[in-house]
Amino acid sequence: MALVELHSVSKSFRKGDETITPLDDVSLDIQAGEFVSLMGPSGTGKSTLLNLVSGIDRPDSGQIIVDGTDVTKLSRTQLADWRAANLGYIFQTHNLIPVLTAYENVELPTLLLKLSASQRRQRVELALEAVGLSDRAGHYPRQLSGGQEQRVGIARAIVAHPKVVVADEPTGSLDSETSQQVQVLLQRLNQELNITMLMVTHDTEVAGIATRQLVLDRGKFVDRMAGTQR
Amino acid sequence: MIAYVLKTLWRHRTRTILTVSGSAVAMFVFCFVGSVQEGLHRLTTGSDADRSLIVFQENRFCPTTSRLPEDYARKIREVSGVRDVMPIQVWTNNCRASLDIIVFNGADPAQIEKSRPLKLVSGSWDQFRSQRDAAIVGRSIASRRGLKVGQQFSIGDLSVRIAGVFESTIPSEENLIYTSLAFLQYTRGLDSAGLVTQHEVKLTEDADPDRVAAAIDEKLRSGSVATKTRRKGAFQASTLSDLVDLIGFAHWLGYACVGLVLSLVATTTVMSVQDRIKEYAVLQTIGVRPLTTMRLVLTESILLCLVGGLSGTLLAMIALSLGGFAIGAEGATIAFRPTPNLAVSGSIVSIFVGIIAGIAPAVQAATVPIVKALRQP
Ligand SMILES: Nc1ncnc2c1ncn2[C@@H]1O[C@H](COP(=O)(O)OP(=O)(O)O)[C@@H](O)[C@H]1O
Ligand SMILES: [Mg+2]
Numbered sequence: 001m002a003l004v005e006l007h008s009v010s011k012s013f014r015k016g017d018e019t020i021t022p023l024d025d026v027s028l029d030i031q032a033g034e035f036v037s038l039m040g041p042s043g044t045g046k047s048t049l050l051n052l053v054s055g056i057d058r059p060d061s062g063q064i065i066v067d068g069t070d071v072t073k074l075s076r077t078q079l080a081d082w083r084a085a086n087l088g089y090i091f092q093t094h095n096l097i098p099v100l101t102a103y104e105n106v107e108l109p110t111l112l113l114k115l116s117a118s119q120r121r122q123r124v125e126l127a128l129e130a131v132g133l134s135d136r137a138g139h140y141p142r143q144l145s146g147g148q149e150q151r152v153g154i155a156r157a158i159v160a161h162p163k164v165v166v167a168d169e170p171t172g173s174l175d176s177e178t179s180q181q182v183q184v185l186l187q188r189l190n191q192e193l194n195i196t197m198l199m200v201t202h203d204t205e206v207a208g209i210a211t212r213q214l215v216l217d218r219g220k221f222v223d224r225m226a227g228t229q230r
Numbered sequence: 231m232i233a234y235v236l237k238t239l240w241r242h243r244t245r246t247i248l249t250v251s252g253s254a255v256a257m258f259v260f261c262f263v264g265s266v267q268e269g270l271h272r273l274t275t276g277s278d279a280d281r282s283l284i285v286f287q288e289n290r291f292c293p294t295t296s297r298l299p300e301d302y303a304r305k306i307r308e309v310s311g312v313r314d315v316m317p318i319q320v321w322t323n324n325c326r327a328s329l330d331i332i333v334f335n336g337a338d339p340a341q342i343e344k345s346r347p348l349k350l351v352s353g354s355w356d357q358f359r360s361q362r363d364a365a366i367v368g369r370s371i372a373s374r375r376g377l378k379v380g381q382q383f384s385i386g387d388l389s390v391r392i393a394g395v396f397e398s399t400i401p402s403e404e405n406l407i408y409t410s411l412a413f414l415q416y417t418r419g420l421d422s423a424g425l426v427t428q429h430e431v432k433l434t435e436d437a438d439p440d441r442v443a444a445a446i447d448e449k450l451r452s453g454s455v456a457t458k459t460r461r462k463g464a465f466q467a468s469t470l471s472d473l474v475d476l477i478g479f480a481h482w483l484g485y486a487c488v489g490l491v492l493s494l495v496a497t498t499t500v501m502s503v504q505d506r507i508k509e510y511a512v513l514q515t516i517g518v519r520p521l522t523t524m525r526l527v528l529t530e531s532i533l534l535c536l537v538g539g540l541s542g543t544l545l546a547m548i549a550l551s552l553g554g555f556a557i558g559a560e561g562a563t564i565a566f567r568p569t570p571n572l573a574v575s576g577s578i579v580s581i582f583v584g585i586i587a588g589i590a591p592a593v594q595a596a597t598v599p600i601v602k603a604l605r606q607p
Contacts, residue, residue, distance in 0.1 A: 047605075051600075051601050054515065056514070056515055056600040056601055056604075057600070057601045076520055077519050077520060077521065080514055080517050080518060080519040080520065081517065081519065082517075083515065083516070083517040084516070084517025084518075085517070087517075089515050089516070091512070091604070095508070095509075095512045095604075097234070097509060097512070097513075098241070099234065099237035099238050099240070099241045100233075100234060100237065104233070104234075108513075108516060109516050109517060111231065112516070112517045112518065156516070160517075
């Protein structure tokens with residue numbers, strides 16, 4: 001059984017008189033340990049797909065099953081609990097809490113789990129170490145560079161040991177050098193920590209770090225390139 | 231999570247400080263108004279107000295105009311239900327409403343000691359009894375005027391030597407100055423030998439105050455001056471009737487203060503949530519429950535109200551206890567005292583207002599459309 005399963009998922013939005021359907025009867029399986037990249041022209045529904053998998057948005061029809069749980073059937077509170085335990089979300093713009101330090105930002109998801117203070121500290125330290133920012137733990141977001149902020153965002157997404165991490169254009173607002181660092185980091189997390197990833201990007205080079213590349217266009221997957229050269 | 235709330239408030243400290251100090255000022259006024267209301271309430275209720283009568287000249291209001299024979303006391307004592315009578319000469323510097331009213335009550339020192347619930351905090355009863363121009367002063371007026379034992383205190387034609395400072399279980403009494411009856415009667419300008427302003431009547435346990443009052447007036451009808459006898463509470467309320475209306479109106483001011491705190495804190499919290507609506511979407515994406523989100527916002531508004539409200543209440547309590555404030559007219563005074571009751575209601579109002587002010591923004595934060603908020607730049 002796949003870790004993430006989408007069965008005939010559709011989602012449309014109403015914009016004034018017209019209805020746009022970014023996802024039209026889409027199905028997809030992601031196996032545990034896979035690193036899937038999702039490309040496509042902007043406005044085709046890539047983010048929408050991530051949001052549905054994360055349970056912060058709901059499909060009009062279809063099933064989304066993550067590790068045996070149908071997330072479309074959960075209440076808003078149940079979804080919050082489910083995300084706290086199972087999902088990491090990496091935003092395009094890191095979305096760190098500005099009043100909290102790097103350490104506190106990373107600590108936030110662990111506060112939602114039943115952990116002892118020492119387990120919590122250990123997890124946060126490990127996550128910061130994984131993204132190479134142990135020495136910046138006490139810094140506030142505004143004291144960090146764009147690349148560092150994004151790495152704190154990544155640490156926050158993995159600190160609770162989620163089953164799936166979704167990333168919405170994680171390098172989209174970084175220059176090419178820091179983008180490179182983040183790519184290497186994401187690849188390492190997938191390979192070394194075996195984290196299952198679903199990443200949206202519109203950069204072919206970035207998509208190249210994935211183990212499987214998908215392209216979404218006009219509500220459907222096109223040109224499905226399972227298992228690329230990597 | 232409380233650290234997050236505190237840091238958020240600290241981040242916008244200008245806004246926080248303005249809101250907190252605004253709430254503090256409003257709650258300060260709220261407590262002051264409450265204290266006046268309490269003072270008035272105390273004056274017209276309680277055993278002193280209900281179980282003593284004041285015999286006054288009919289159709290007279292200012293103490294300078296009521297002149298009853300001193301020996302009415304003997305006749306009043308004969309009425310059944312009367313336990314004791316104390317003839318009192320009253321002198322005041324101001325018959326109109328005033329914030330710095332000075333009221334002298336002249337009566338027999340031994341009787342004062344026996345029948346009034348007074349305790350000397352300094353000085354001695356012996357000295358009060360033995361010197362003709364000796365006076366004991368209430369704690370409030372002593373602190374307001376900076377009076378100490380041994381000092382001479384003069385006002386108008388009166389000049390007394392302070393023999394003691396007293397506290398009383400009846401706060402308004404702490405605004406009085408007691409002298410001997412003879413001293414006040416023979417004061418130049420008063421010319422009241424054999425006359426007193428009023429008689430204070432103590433009732434026996436089972437006496438019906440209104441019936442005794444009527445009996446006294448009936449008995450004295452044949453005397454040289456007609457009288458009007460009322461319960462002390464009713465007497466003071468009617469003496470202060472202009473003020474009573476004003477004070478009754480002032481409770482609206484109290485409500486206005488609560489409304490002010492409410493709108494101030496609500497505005498700040500709404501602004502704070504709207505500024506950071508995306509942050510709440512991020513928190514919920516991470517896995518913070520909607521209800522927890524709501525609690526975070528409520529904590530914020532309650533903290534604002536509580537810090538502001540408690541400091542305003544505390545300041546009011548300090549001001550009230552140090553200031554010895556009183557408002558009075560025609561020889562009766564209303565004391566503003568800090569009471570535990572007032573402190574508790576100030577705190578409860580603060581928490582309550584904090585919750586009310588936070589509800590709308592809390593719901594807004596909890597039900598934020600996550601995707602839409604995240605799509606904002
Ligand atoms: N909450 C929404 N309300 C209305 N339209 C939306 C909403 N979210 C997305 N859309 C529309 O759906 C389409 C797909 O959006 P999105 O998934 O963000 O695209 P992508 O991430 O591929 O650029 C776009 O046309 C967008 O305008
Ligand atoms: Mg997008």
